[in-house]
Amino acid sequence: MSEVRVLLVDDHPVVRAGLRAMLTGFEGIAIAAEASDGRAALHELARLTALGEVPDVVLMDLQMGDGMDGVTATAEIRKLQPAPPVLILTTYDTDADILAAVEAGASGYMLKDAPPEQLRQAVLQAAAGGTALAPRAAALLMDRISNPGTSLTPREVQLLELLATGLSNRAIARQVFISEATVKTHLVHIYGKLGVDNRTAAIAAATQRRIIRPPGARG
Amino acid sequence: MSEVRVLLVDDHPVVRAGLRAMLTGFEGIAIAAEASDGRAALHELARLTALGEVPDVVLMDLQMGDGMDGVTATAEIRKLQPAPPVLILTTYDTDADILAAVEAGASGYMLKDAPPEQLRQAVLQAAAGGTALAPRAAALLMDRISNPGTSLTPREVQLLELLATGLSNRAIARQVFISEATVKTHLVHIYGKLGVDNRTAAIAAATQRRIIRPPGARG
DNA sequence: CAGCGGATCAACCGAAAGGTTGACTGCGGC
DNA sequence: GCCGCAGTCAACCTTTCGGTTGATCCGCTG
Known part of the structure; x- marks a missing residue:
């Protein structure tokens, strides 16, 4: 039986506990490991890979106080072999956050105030190799490809x-x-x-x- | 058996789930109810009060997207009879936030990246009528009383x-x-x-x- | 090569901001 | 009652900023 195994990356114990409780409550989703920042996430990933237990998706916050930030970590993870998909789960939906995440190779961009069911869908979709975007993130990317000349030098x-x-x-x-x-x-x-x-x-x-x-x- | 009963107020389902999981995991703490913004919190409080089940402490976020913000809600709660203590649990520790919360009548000010044990202590202390301050919040208030002339009004x-x-x-x-x-x-x-x-x-x-x-x- | 966009600079003008002085009110403390 | 402080406002002047026009240089691209 194929459970979707998730690596949680968030610097807030409270948020990690929330995601853990929420996701393990769903059928077919399990937590493989947790990390409190990007560097720790890479360590966990290396450890799991060595055990032949590469997670099916990495659920990552962007803003993390002290350690390596989410964008950097996402880029690093995408360089790995094998490279699990990274689903961004953050508080903000600002242009640069979204673009930076996508450019870094994220498979999705969700907001923390999303209802649990949406979160479940997003995790499953990302794990299956698909993408999952919050409405505003999707809208921004559409806008970017239609008129790209607006950015700063x-x-x-x-x-x-x-x-x-x-x-x-x-x-x-x-x-x-x-x-x-x-x-x-x-x-x-x-x-x-x-x-x-x-x-x-x-x-x-x-x-x-x-x-x-x-x-x-x-x- | 006197359990400490908590009213959770936070607009993020994930954070609420995290606090719920974390706090119910502690001996002697139970969740009385949850609310997603200040106005909903006041409704819940009215409902619980009518049932004679006033919570022992309100755990409140400051930043809440759409509804009534935490400072306003705290001030409103403190006007009630009976008025349960309000413990602020937020992401930021700026002077403006801390002072506004304390002036509104909060019993404590904790940060979301606090370790679980600290959080437990804070909830118990607030419920017992005491105060619980994050280090920076405490330092700020100490500074305020020692030299009030240097700081901004x-x-x-x-x-x-x-x-x-x-x-x-x-x-x-x-x-x-x-x-x-x-x-x-x-x-x-x-x-x-x-x-x-x-x-x-x-x-x-x-x-x-x-x-x-x-x-x-x-x- | 012609055209385009990024980067550089000058001169100019009106608008906004910075700084000073002085003055009035209201509140809390000694 | 007096003093100090926070908050309010006015008049005045200097400096900085915002906005425009126009220009040169460079590198890339069709």
Whole structure:
């Protein structure tokens, strides 16, 4: 009999307990192991692989306080041989989170506030080699392929990061060895792409979409 | 046999399942009921009270997507007769969150990444009429009573939060029904206390010191 | 090669923000 | 009752920022 075996990866004991209780309550799903961050997940995966017990799906949180984050871990897992499918289960549904996860090779993207039945479906689908996307994630990906020209250039992201640290235009200019005029030009472009009209709104928008890390983010 | 009876309030089914599994696994703790937001919690509380089964403690998340938020719900619960103690269990430990919760009458402030044993202790302590604070929450409150002059006033924190959402001075003024001049006065004070000289730097500093949550962070 | 987009810079102007001074109210403590 | 502090507002000035126009340079691509 073929049970779907899941590797849980989440840094919150409470969430792990919830998933464990919820998933083991379903027919045909079992927990193979648990890990509290990406690095631990890779260790578990190596251990299980050595035993010939590769899990059928990895259920992974994206935000994990101290250890390796979910996107990095997903990319690492996808490099393995064999590489179990990774289903992202997270709290946020921001553009960059979703895109980063998909680019890293995730088989699905679900939100933690999803009803249990949806979660069950997603786990089974991912384990079977399919995909499982939350509505907003699906919508975003559709939108991306229809008009891809909206994203920020690497240079713009770099200036955005400096902006978020609280530097003035002049200070940013000095930092990257360009003129203040150029900084202003870049900012105008950034504001246009983000749909805002000042620097604080740009920081808020860029943080929300996970284009940049929150100012003073730890880790 | 006096079991401690808990009312769970969290908008995530997964988290509720986790807390349910974790707490019922402990001796002397039982789940009285569950609710997915503040309003539902008040309903449950009314229902239980009518049955003469008032819970011994309310375990409440602060960030809840759609319904009444945790701070408002806590304040409402504390107005009841009888008013069960409210233990906050949340993901973030920013000054603004902690102070708001304590001012609303919470008996404790714990983080979701706390180990199960700590959680158990906190629930029991709160139920017994005591308090339970995460280390950072305790440190913050100690700091508040020792040197209250250095820290930001509630009003200043409020403006800081609006600032971080990307609003202009005029927009902030309209939001809180004061003049633009007053906003500027507050900002000057804020800059002085944070040791910065512009709004983006204020956001960065306030985020770093956990006075406010990162711009765009959502529950 | 012509065209496009990214990156660079200048000059300019109006709008917003930063900073200062001063003043008034209301509340709590000594 | 007086003092200090938080909160409110006005007037004024300087600096910074936002937005526009226009330009050069470079690398890639059809």
